[in-house]
Amino acid sequence: MNSNTKIRIIAGRMLQAIPSVFGIIVVTFLLTRALPGDPAVYFAGPAADEKSIQQIRESLGLDKSLPEQFLIYLGDLVQGDLGVSISTGFPVAEELWRRLPASLELTLLALIFSISVAIPLGIAAATRPNSWVDQLCRLIVTAGVSLPVFFTGLFMVYIFYYILGVAPSPLGRLDIIYLSPPPITNFYTIDALLAGDFEVFWAALAQLILPAITLGTFTLAPLARMTRGAMLQVLSSDFIRTARASGLTRSTVLYTYAFRNALLPILTTLGMVFSFMLGSNVLVEKVFAWPGIGSFAIEALIVSDYVAVQGFVLAMAILYVLLNLTIDILYTLIDPRVGLDG
Amino acid sequence: MRRRDFIKTMGVAAGASALPFLKFLPAEAAGRGDTLVVVTGNGPNSMDIQRKGTNRPSYQIAVNLYDRLVGYGTKTLEDGTMMYDYQKLEPELAESWEVAADGMSIMFKIRDGATFWDGTPITAADVKWSFDRAVSLGGFPTVQMKAGSLEKPEQFEAVDDKTFVIKLLRKSKLTLPDLGVPVPIIFNSKVAKANATAEDPWATEFLHRTPAGGGAYMLERWDPGQQTVYTRYDDWKNGDLPGVKRVIIREIPSASTRRALLERGDADVSLDLPPKDFAELKESGKFTINAAPIENSMIAIGLNLNFEPFKKKEVRQALAYAMPYDQIFKQAAFERGIPMWGGKSFTPTTIEWPQPFPYDTDYDKAKALLKEAGYADGFEVPLSFNLGLAQWSEPMCLLVQESLAKIGVKATIDKIPGANWRTAALVEKKLPMHVKAFGGWLNYPDYYSFWVYQKGRLFNSMNYHNPEVEKITDETLHLEVDHPDYEPNIKKLLAIFFDEVPLIPVYQPFLDVATQKSVTGYEYYFHRQLDCRSFKKATA
């Protein structure tokens, strides 16, 4: 298959996302309009009267019909204008841009944690199916997915910070005494490394550990299960028998042959896991005072700040689309068959 | 500022020797003498109090980063808590002021040598621009200015650089005190104008992000939703130089984390804790709990007169007799307040406000009243509370629910998310029975009545309407306290409130602030925000 075909496939996938994104915009728009609470009242402040509220309602365009409002919203979107958040007073795009790195840094670290625990567990379980190792893995990961993240988070804070004092205070991305490193990627750990400031790096990492573990524990199960299942299936397939019959070493059979093939379904799961994490992020960020977009969304939702909620969901959708695109690209890199049977 | 620079500024106290410990002992941060670490549930959403949609925590920006013409004095309560004294106005930017002989204008003398952060002197023109802005922007600042009868730009005149005159529309006891609230702050008008545009003549976009003033503190950084950091403005002339060089205000959504941070010594000041935590922290004796009863404020149950049974006074009184006051006070409020029940008589003897209403838990009386009103079998009613205040209002509602069941009234509990609360309770006024926690800034019963008992007012969530109340309130609102009509009027009002009980008060809450023992100088203000200027911190 030539690269042209792959580009075509990728372009196709991107385009296919357009109707979904549009669907998301519509659903979000309607959902957010259904939120109780009148933003005009919020905007008008504590001592406003009916007249000033009406004034503000007009200035926000809230007196127009829903279809009109939707068209205006779409028009703004096309210009990259997500509107101004009612609760923070900042343009939503700016707000998201500021908070996104925090969420991503946390989510990615959680993902790394999850992957580096779940995949070896899954492989270990698959190479000895039904052994005690397998059963133990199953118990561990099932327990992990059964823990409500907010519960895990709270107790981890209680134990590791409050009782044992080994974890830093759950104060967000960086402890009070440190100032954030010069922003390049806005991932504090990476920025600190780029600046060569190891103290800040360790401090930022230390803040990340508890929330990342909390978040990652929850997604161990789907990953480990998928790894185990995929490995079992691949290990029982004909070509593994061929590889063994050709005298290839155990490690070649296990990694070059079995694992690479098992990676395909794992990769697909990874997309789902990531989406899961973005959802759970909301709760974890709340527990750990993490200044990410999840906590921003909760705040916005609670105060009916629908401009912000819309923006948030849209950002999420785009993130999701990008993620799936990345996975598609990785998939085409690993699997030469992509596109023929798709 | 980079971290290293910051370490330098820490000076000799911590010293370079502290450096190796930093990564292991973040707890030390709170131990340093010149930095105050405050943890709070909610942070500012704007640097400009006069902007539309500015939230309550943003008031602290106005308090700490900006000056007003006048400030309030300080008094000390019995338990040692310091509190502003609304009867004593003190000079802030205005060195002195004079009320004209006819009482229809006030002339302020601007302090000599007062400068903005950028070093330019503060002039009367700045004051005029700032006041013009406050009355022109509309919304909250304008309404608040109006409360002090400050309504249009023509009232303000910059006579010369150092002289500023306010012309009054009417004589009002509220005018001068209204200059001390967080709204009429003085902006650096040159900077502001330089950043104004044709569509935005008052530079709202600029001032929203960038404070431009000359207050005791300057903004070091603001990460919305995370933290606000102040540094002292060392050339501040409008009062005693603050005792703390640097203030870090961190936003921690979880109340128990805020408590933990205080207990672990990582925070100096912890705000917004549930009453139970304050009760326990006080009990432990390890921390200072500054508790001031919130002025002009009551935790109460509001009864909406649009709801059929509540149209009858007897029903309202019956409910007032069926409230489990003591239980609420102990189990929901953890006694962090002053009881507002069990008053002696339906005829008020003082004009003290708030004061206990003449009700107590008495189910027999309640049942009798219900019977009289024709509701012997009770009725069903939703009981709503603001989810944002669930920590104490949820148990309170549960107790009320249980208690009302004893007189046959079946209450169903309805949680309403924070923002919807305003709409449902205050704008649409559609909640039949709800928890009310209003407090007026200016500490007068007539001011309370104006907002809560007058028809059509935002905070009259009870839809209460009584022509007599309207009349008396309007008459009294601008009367001086020593006016001969004042006391009788207020007593008349209170008698009506007692008898009609559209609002059943339970207790007057405390504003609790927990600090480390080493921190002193906390002062309560009606705006309930920290005024960091008075803090002092003992060096470890």
Place this chain on the structure above:
Amino acid sequence: MNEFFKHLRYVLTENPVTLFAGTLFLIFVIFALFGPLIVPYDPLASNASQTLKPPSWDHWFGTDQLGRDVFSRVLVATRLDLAIAISAVAISFVIGSVLGSLAGFFGGWTDKLVGRLTDTIMAFPLFVLAMGIVAAMGNTVENIVYATAIINLPFYARVARTEVNVRRNADFVLAARLAGNSSLRLLATHIYPNTLPPMMVQVSLNMGWAILNAAGLSFIGLGVRPPTAEWGIMVAEGAGYIVSGEWWLALFPGAALMLAVFCFNLLGDGLRDLIDPRRRT
């Protein structure tokens, strides 16, 4: 059928974990059915003299800030939590599997439409979507059920679509078509029943997830209304008391929540073994 039970016994004995989960599930069902009858205290009655008591003989799980017995509340909450999970899963199962089956069977625009719908739902972080739905419609038990059902819908639709699609042109389906079945009858009597086993696994796994979801909503204040006993809300309320040392308020409902989810997840695994023995040999 006899063979099925033999197989069931085999799966249970071979796999003690599944046996354990099954027993646990039975216990939860008993609590859900009879909980209100067997609890020692009224789960809603406050008692001013017994507030915040640590676990003791009188109060096994201690009491809460209003003096209510935590044990009774945890026990009674089983019914509500299971009811939310079961009804949410039932709704999403029925609607999702029907939509998915139609999409998988007819393909074309039906498939596209259903595909778009599921894609749109999936593109939201699901928990956030549930939050939005509950916030918009109001926090009642029914709305929590609907929200949970909606976010689970895509999983069923996708599984059903795939399962129907692989069988759509199976020989036995073609044979049934030759026997004079119309398309819809084909789907209803021949294809759909054969997709049920894999769907049941999904059901069991989703039950746990539905419980977690409802609890998460409660945690951020969008859950069921007080004073109803519900695990998530109890954890949320108890969360504020952990630091002050009243750990039992959050721990016991949290543990119950965890056990229930754990049990459903293990059952899902066991069910998978039962249905598809190849997966675990």
Place this chain on the structure above:
Amino acid sequence: MSVLLEVESLKKHYVLSGQGPSDNPLVRWVRQRLTSAEDHTPVLHAVDGVSFEINAGESLGLVGESGCGKSTLVGMLARLSDKSEGRISFAGRDIGEVPSKVFHAEPERTDIQIVFQDPHESLNPRFTSFDTIAEPLKRLKGITDKAELTKMVEAVAEQVDLPKMLLSRFPHQLSGGQKARVNIARAVAVEPKLLILDEPTSALDVSVQAVILKLLVRLKNDLGMSYLFVSHDLNVVRLLCDRVIVMYLGQIVESGPAEEIFTRPAHPYTKALISAIPNAASAGNERVRLTGDPKSPIDPDPNACRFHGRCPMGEDKCSRAAPPQISVTADHYAVCHFAQPS
């Protein structure tokens, strides 16, 4: 002899949407602009102009390698899928015009039945043998009376030598031979006029093959059916069929009486097929061997022999002109440039 089924210029073309994942017009439009993909939509010619007939009581063999269009053809004849072009007339009625979706309500549904290749896959795992055999009786004959149904099912079971006790069993409780009988019973229960046998014995062990074949012959005589016997096992075809047609890449390349085809094949492909039959008797004989793989059925060149390239006797003209249909004897023709009338 009367003609039962007549097929004329039957075609089935599948329009492929390119190798991309979507046939969304928008996607296609943008893809064409983004990449240098050609604007041509490839068409797969699965069955490309096939004409033949089956007489009443005749059994016709259909031979060809996998992918030659046998299954597609069978699907169309049995009205399980729709044709692209051409005519299928059954007992004088053009049944090709009736969409396959609604064909279940036509009277001819009863008359055309199939026995599928894999006896296991073609049984619903949740149906007992009784259910499977009873279903066509219920649906097509409208028999609802339980007693009558039981009687009829048992009669059919007896006809195919299926012991009565097996009627209550599920497929996984039956042996291969038994499952084959259930399948045959289901197909013949409604006494069809045309029975299509799609490799009915290829999944069976050789030890049961003979008895099933004999059963089929007996049923044909008892019920007066016509057979279309699709198979790649030429030895079996030779045993069972009166006439044989040979397909290659969607077209018929040779057609004639079975004995003639096997003893005097005219098309080089048929020759290769016959000489490829492994046989103790033929060991050491001169063999016609093919090299390479068949061409792609996607957009075949209309002006070339499709066998060209693999054909041992291919010449230049084969790549320039489509081969003519040449009659070898009266009812035997081959489509080849080199075929000779005998």
Place this chain on the structure above:
Amino acid sequence: MNERVPVLAVDNLNVEFRTRSGVVKALENVSFHVNRGEMIGIVGESGSGKSVSALTAMGILDEAGRVTQGSINLGGLDVLNAPERDLQEMRGREVSMIFQSPRTALNPIRTVGKQIGDVLRRHGSANRQNVRAEAIKALMSVRIPDPERRHDAYPFELSGGMCQRIMIAMALSCRPELLIADEPTTGLDVTTQAAIMDLIKELAKERNMATVLITHDLGMAADYCDRIVVMHAGHVIEQAATAELFASPRHPYTAKLMKATPHGEGSLDDIESIAGGLPDLRAELPPCRFSARCERYEAACDMPALIADEVSPGHLVTCRRPL
């Protein structure tokens, strides 16, 4: 290696599988051998134990399977007792195996050239520099046109026949002494099937390699093999040179199998099926596992210690009442 020493000698092999529903006695007293340059066919219905014998000989039996008795000698190596390391060395180098459905027997996401290269490098016959050239050489040896291009192709891009050639190239790349072909043409078209079998035969002859062809098709075995081993239900019931076996089958099962296989001329009446099915290998079994299906059965057949008789030189029959 000595011509007379068999390349593979399986002796008295018993293999069991432990399954959920009991122990399956998959092989019992299985003995056969292959000499250098010889091609033998192992023939039997599905479930007769053909593949299990081959996999056991390679030492790659499933974990559920267990050898309870017997020995396997592969070019001097005691397969059942050798350490895994030696077995790995042996596989692909001294003995190779090809399987049915070649497309799934190749790693779908690795180019075929790399897969051949893996084997070449594993057994030291190639290094990083020359691996590509060596792999292409291997492809050329199985008459694959355009080997340069095919080297970089993935299995899904090739036809089944081509994949089987690749498999053969891979199996023969290290010039093994023995090739085991397990139903190598199942699922391929007849014409391709013939071409593949011709290729195997030709290469075997060219390299003087021993070959074991496992098939259910008696006709194919007859066509290509020098000697045929007939299996039924885990037993070797008869083995003989092809011509002799077809001329005078001695075991009733062999005879029935021949009778059941359609072959060119003749009518349907000439073929007969075999009554009954394979016995349940989990159950207690009589010494002769064919007895239940056998028309010649009598009480003596149930006497234990059924052993193979050499009825004529090289013709072994395991039956108390041979034809």
